[in-house]
Amino acid sequence: MGMAPPRELTRDERRARSREAILEAARELFAGHGYEQTTIRMVAARAGVDPALVMQHFGTKEALFDAVAQLRIGIDEALPGPPEQLGERVLRHVLADVERGPDTGLPVLRSMLTHPHAAETVRCAVAHPDENPLAEILSGEDAQLRAALAGTLVLGLLVGRYLLRIPEVERVGAAQLVKLLGPCLQPLLTGSPDRSCSGPEEPVESGNATDHLAALAEAEQARAAAADELDRRARSALAAGASYGEVGRALGITRQAARKRWPAEVVDNSDCRAC
Incomplete structure (x- = not known):
């Protein structure tokens, strides 16, 4: 006995299949190209259907996007x-x-x-x-x-x-x-600190308040001296011909931040590195 021929799909089944193919194609294209760059023709070509069929199912590109684009964080x-x-x-x-x-x-x-x-x-x-x-x-x-x-x-x-x-x-x-x-x-x-991302916690030093205040004042003096030294060296570098971009990169700041911090320094505008 021969095999029975495959059952012919109903109209509703064909419509459901084409719709799913369109959704799958749209999902891939919107994810790969974004809304602006994806067109109905691209979706139709990927799904293997006529562009008019895409419009029959969804009406507009906006409606098609809404059908495939959802952001759910199910946890x-x-x-x-x-x-x-x-x-x-x-x-x-x-x-x-x-x-x-x-x-x-x-x-x-x-x-x-x-x-x-x-x-x-x-x-x-x-x-x-x-x-x-x-x-x-x-x-x-x-x-x-x-x-x-x-x-x-x-x-x-x-x-x-x-x-x-x-x-x-x-x-x-x-x-x-x-x-x-x-x-x-x-x-x-x-809602509680976690030291695993910020490194080990520094131990609290012993001593009275007077000792800690004296140490704090000493640390502040060291910080101010270091800031003055950084300022002096930055000005020297700029005066020697370094660009704001180079100074910024050395300090881990932007060129604009370096220019704002030392606005009085004169930089040769012909040096494209300062742009």
Whole structure:
């Protein structure tokens, strides 16, 4: 007996398939190119359909973007466990959620600087108490601010790893990112300082108040002397022909900051390094 011919899809089934193909193509293109650079024709070509069919399903590019672009930070599964490891669990969960795909957050992140709706979606996900799940679980002083800062840290990681694709950040495994960044996120979630990101705590020296005040005055004199020496050397470098940019780089500040700090110094404008 021969095999029965495959069942012909119904109109509704064909429509559902084409819609899903369009959504998948749009998700990929919005994530890769952003809202402004993605066109209906590009989406149709990627999905293998006619552009008119995309319009039949969604009407406008804005509506298509809304259908695929959502930023949700679902961390319910990361909450159970030791409180001192919450930062690591949150990061591990978010990274796993993105890498499982298809992720609806990347189109929003890619478009957030050029599309008002995407910008508002990201802003709400990070800072709005009803959208940021961390805002619901944190308590204590500055809970809302800490929730927003934690969301900002996670947002920066996602942008650096998946959109900017910073080589060091993209190349390392998720487990290493969790290990390094989890302890830095932890104090925002618990509301208590965590020395793992800031180094060991300096021991408190013994002695009476008079001794500490004398030491404080001595430290201030040393600081003032060092500041005077830095100022003298910066002026000497500028007078010898160094540019503001070079002075700024030596001090770890911007060219504008160096120019503002030593405005009286004359720099040869013909030197392009000062520009």
